Amino acid sequence: MAKTNPGRFFEDYRIGQVIDHAVPRTVGQGERALYHALYPARHALYASDEFARACGLPGSPLDDLAAFHVVFGKSVPDVSLNAVANLGYAEGRWLTPVYPGDTLRASSEVIGLKQNSNGKTGVVYVRTRGRNQHGDAVLEYCRWVMVRKRDMDAAAPEAVVPDLKKVLTPDDLVIPQGLDFSGYDFTLAGEPHRWGDYDVGETIDHVDGVTIEEAEHMMATRLWQNTAKVHFDATFRADGQRLIYGGHIISMARALSFNGLANAQMIVALNAGAHANPCFSGNTVKAWSQVLDKAETAAPGVGAIRLRLVATRGGAPFALKDEDGKYTPDVLLDLDYWALMPR
Template sequence: MSKTNPGNFFEDFTVGQVIEHATPRTITEGDRALYGALYPTRFAVPSSAAFAAASGLAVHPVEELIGFHVAFGKTVPDISLNAVANLGYAECRFHRPVVPGDTLRTSSEVIGLKQNSNGKSGVVYVRSTATNQRGEVAIDWCRWVMVHKRDPEAPAPDAVLPELAKVVAADDLVLPEGLDFSAYDFGAAGEPHRYDDYAVGEKIDHVDGVTFTDAEHMLATRLWQNTAKVHFNTEARPDGNRLIYGGHVISMARALSFNGLANAQLIAAINGGSHVAPAFAGDTVYAWSEVLDKAETPAPGVGALRLRLVATKGRDESMTLRNAEGKYADGVLLDLDYWALVPR
């Protein structure tokens, strides 16, 4: 009898099923360094221990997406090892900063299932929770992923589609303990723009682009212990291309957004996200943002901006999200809606 794990297929999931994912992962300073080598990130709080301390944070945190990618990677062997593609996110909240020395472990509950009309795959909806070594919730989120069926003839389950909030309410954002931007150092941060300088509806072209390579995206995906076959194995897809992990696209776009949003220091929540089109090595990615909403917070000197971050294959100076038919415009790779904490 084989001792290897083929991963779960669509028909292996049931609504209400809870999965405790293996391999807790301890965050180190090495994660911070490698993240900076992979992405052109320059946000001051995760870059500078002194800046973080001056902002009221007792311990120097890593970027929120490091914690997210690590926590997400834990789910892959059980949820998306046999995935066609990860489709989207919702209701993601960062409950506390992740710092070096924290050990994250993740569990998931299946909250929805729907077989595709072709009978060869289906969409699995899960709610995942990452906790630290003290059992405190660090991050929780929902996502949905398209998963192959093992047997196309297997009967379809009753369709269950979860009701997911379109946005995390501003009052439900969790602010890091002690966060205080009242003495914010704009010179060290790199830009003078604060909360009142941004207007709802404003669009920001982040200008810079980066060309993806297979070596870098596979290194990043291995760093998060994400084992999905489509990211590494050229035989896993009919076209013979390694699919770039959607989180790699998110981190690249977030890093590129520094130019124009350097003071969007901390991600508080991800309201929703769609991987609109696949990305592959050789694609050059650019990013632009739109301000969707603004909210005051009780933390001294801290405001929240709700931002749409769009990654595109090739630069789109018109910053067009959808075409005249209401479909995503050609070239759009990522549509991410999130809350960021900024100085007031």
């Protein structure tokens, strides 16, 4: 009897199927240090316990995207081990901050299936939830993945495409208990710009760039225990290149956005996301943002700001789609999210 697991293929999924992912993970200061080594991440709330306590939290949480990557990585062996590409995200919400010492586990429910017209692949939609050691949900999100078929002759399932919210409303946002920006220290945070200084429609060029290295992206992906073959095995793609994990680009772009959005401290929702074009080692990632919306919150001194974060392959800022509505070749990531900012 075979002991190894080749992973699930498209025909192995069923609507309503719930998959409990293996290997819970206790996170600590090591994850924080490695995250800050891999990305130019400088948001003060995630760098200083004292700054976080001054903002009403018990200490500095793990970076929101680090928590996302850990939960995402749990799901990979069951959802995207045989993926061609991770296609998009929706209805993502951060529900409880993750602190060093927390243990995270994850499960996913299959909420949609649609075979592609080529008969070789299909799209699997899942809703993934991460929980801590107390059973509290720390985050949830939907994503859809293009997955290979094992048997090209396997019958196509009835197509089910879930109806997902295009945008989460301010009422959907969960503000961490105790968060208080009324005494926020802008000097320590690094920039003076507060919620009221940003206008809907405003665009911000984050200026800086980082060239992606092969070793660094593989180290990052291993850190999250993401085992998808396309990120490591150069024989898995016809072009012989390792595909950069999309989450690596998300974190890189978010870190670059510090220059202009240093006070967009906490990510609380992910409205939508698309990995528009593949990224490979040697590409230089740059980023720009657009303010899409703003909302007040009930938390003292806290405003919500909805941002579009675009990562490019060194392309001109603010270029996104061509005349046909398709992403230009230089666009790597188009991410729509809500963040919390001092008012």
